[in-house]
Amino acid sequence: MYRYKILIVDDDKLLQASLDDILSESYDTLIAGSGEEALRLFKSRPIDLVLLDIRLPGINGIETLRRMKEIGGEAVVIMMTAYEDVKSVISSMKMGAFDYLVKPLDIEELEVIIDKALENLKLKREVEELRRQFVKEYNLDDIVAQSNAMKLALRLADTIARSHDTTVLIEGETGTGKEVIARFIHHRSDRFDKPFVNINCGAISKELVESELFGYEKGSFTGGLQEGKRGKFEAADGGTILLDEISELLPATQVKLLTFLEEKAFYPVGGSAKKHVDVRIIAATNKSLEDGIRENTFREDLYYRLNVARITIPPLRDRQADILPLALFFMNKFNEKFRKQFRGISEDARKLLLDHPWTGNVREMRNVIERVILMEDGHEIEPGHLEFMKKTPGALSPSGNKIRLPSTGLNLDELTMDLIIQALERSGGHRGRAAKLLGISRPTMIYRIEKYGIKV
Incomplete structure (x- = not known):
């Protein structure tokens, strides 16, 4: 002892x-x-x-x-x-x-x-x-932040974590690390030893999203559990909830979330007794909520309640200082996993990594380096190991399809309209698939089709 x-x-x-x-x-x-x-x-x-x-x-x-x-x-x-x-x-x-x-x-x-x-x-x-266990389990020691933008994001996250229940909005493209920042806030806060519950609002059936978030009482609907079910909010009591893809919430659920933020309480589906819980809400989005407000797909009052503290994570292509450190970090990580002996990245391979657009951000970088370390042998990552990156569907190279602003300027509405028409043609007129091609929601696509008077 x-x-x-x-x-x-x-x-x-x-x-x-x-x-x-x-x-x-x-x-x-x-x-x-x-x-x-x-x-x-x-x-x-x-x-x-x-x-x-x-x-x-x-x-x-x-x-x-x-x-x-x-x-x-x-x-x-x-x-x-x-x-x-x-x-x-x-x-x-x-x-x-x-x-x-x-x-x-x-x-x-x-x-x-x-x-x-x-x-x-x-x-x-x-x-x-x-x-320490939380840091190890969720790789929070692995955050690479050499760029000023990421250092600022982490400083903001650290400051926000000191508050007990300040609501946070994290913005950034898919794969930039929004969940990592959310977990960092939870880890640095006084809630770290309580649950961290991650909810992807876009992955839950729209008919079931309210019962998933707030739970339901027994006999509330056909197919539900006989004894009812606790929702995610109740399961996270004392801890933190990450609402990822918050822009995908239906208007009715947005109203219930707004009520919860105001009262810190909710009614389960089919329930008459109000339940109180103590949770911090972190919302994350890869789409502009301001656009959602203009298009009447997202409530303005909910936006202001979520946007108390805001962190914007820039895309990897705008964080050049992070690209090579991330590549080296993943190289070491997968060396250990696959028992390889890569020790560095050649100059030509470095240039390829720096010039790549990284449309999938850090997630794409992780996958690229994992594939190289798994499939190749040697002591350095060479340009030949990265040949497959040029064949990535839809990848925009700086000298290829990336749009350059002409010196005379351009008409943004005309460009947007042209891209929507191309996406609709490629998807056979299917609005949902066309929206996916452009990285926007279906309601946004419908709004813009009507705005520009595009005939489908």
């Missing part, structure tokens, strides 16, 4: 011996007669708790405490004083001391305070271990 290590810092030899005698039965003890000696031990030994006298020869207890905090570590500090020196006690508490004791020491009080301090330390360590 682990024995906590306690450092006793006092210049009174009699008190040193007395405390050592009392505490050594249950703990490993170390003794220092001055602040300087205490700091030497603190730097060289693992210490869990410090009993620190305020009045010491040389540097006093307050200065010793300050220097211990600078050194860092998890040790809990309990101050001791022979005087009710309120100013010194307040200073030490502000600097992070756990508690203080007045001499002559009451042994029962001493034992109670040490028990409380060590219990507090134990909880902190358990919390940190949970954090």
Whole structure:
């Protein structure tokens, strides 16, 4: 069984011996007669708790405490004083001391305070271990952020995480890492040891989305479970919900979500009793919600409730500084997985990676490097290993199909109309498939067909 290590810092030899005698039965003890000696031990030994006298020869207890905090570590500090020196006690508490004791020491009080301090330390360590497990499980240590844009996104996420329930809107193309940022916020918040529930609003049947989110009571509809079912909001109580592809929510569900954001409560489908839960809502979208508002597919009042804190993740093609670090990161990751020995990327291969449009963003990069490491052998990734990238359907190369703005300008409405007509022709007039080709929702496609008077 682990024995906590306690450092006793006092210049009174009699008190040193007395405390050592009392505490050594249950703990490993170390003794220092001055602040300087205490700091030497603190730097060289693992210490869990410090009993620190305020009045010491040389540097006093307050200065010793300050220097211990600078050194860092998890040790809990309990101050001791022979005087009710309120100013010194307040200073030490502000600097992070756990508690203080007045001499002559009451042994029962001493034992109670040490028990409380060590219990507090134990909880902190358990919390940190949970954090480490969460980081490992969801690869949060793997976030590559060399570009200024990604560094800004992470700084914003870190700031937002400090609030308890601020609603967040994360915008970015598919594959840019919106879920990673959402998990980063959850991990850095005080909710990290509670559930993180990811809901893809576009993947749930539109008829069942309300029952999935809010649950349903028994007998609510044919085909439901006899005893009813808890919804995702209830399952995430205390934690965080990521509503991915939020733009796909039907208007009726948008109303219920708005009500929940205002009241932090909801009615299950078929239920008459309101349920209260404590969750942070993070919404993510790869489409413009402002466009949805203009096209009457997304509620303006819901948009403002979601857009309290906003993080925009730029596409990989706009984050050149991240491309090679990401490629090297995935190379090392898949070296380990496939037991390969790639050590770098040749200059010509680097140029190919930097020039590629990365329409699939980080997800595409991951898949490309995984394929190379799996299929090829060698010590460097070479241009020949990346030949397949040129054959990717629909990939736009800088010298190929990428649209360049003419010096004379262009008419954006005419260009949009032309692209919609091409998409409809390619999809045989099917609005849904045409919308997919252009990366927009079906309601947006219908709106624009009507706007431009396109005959299908």
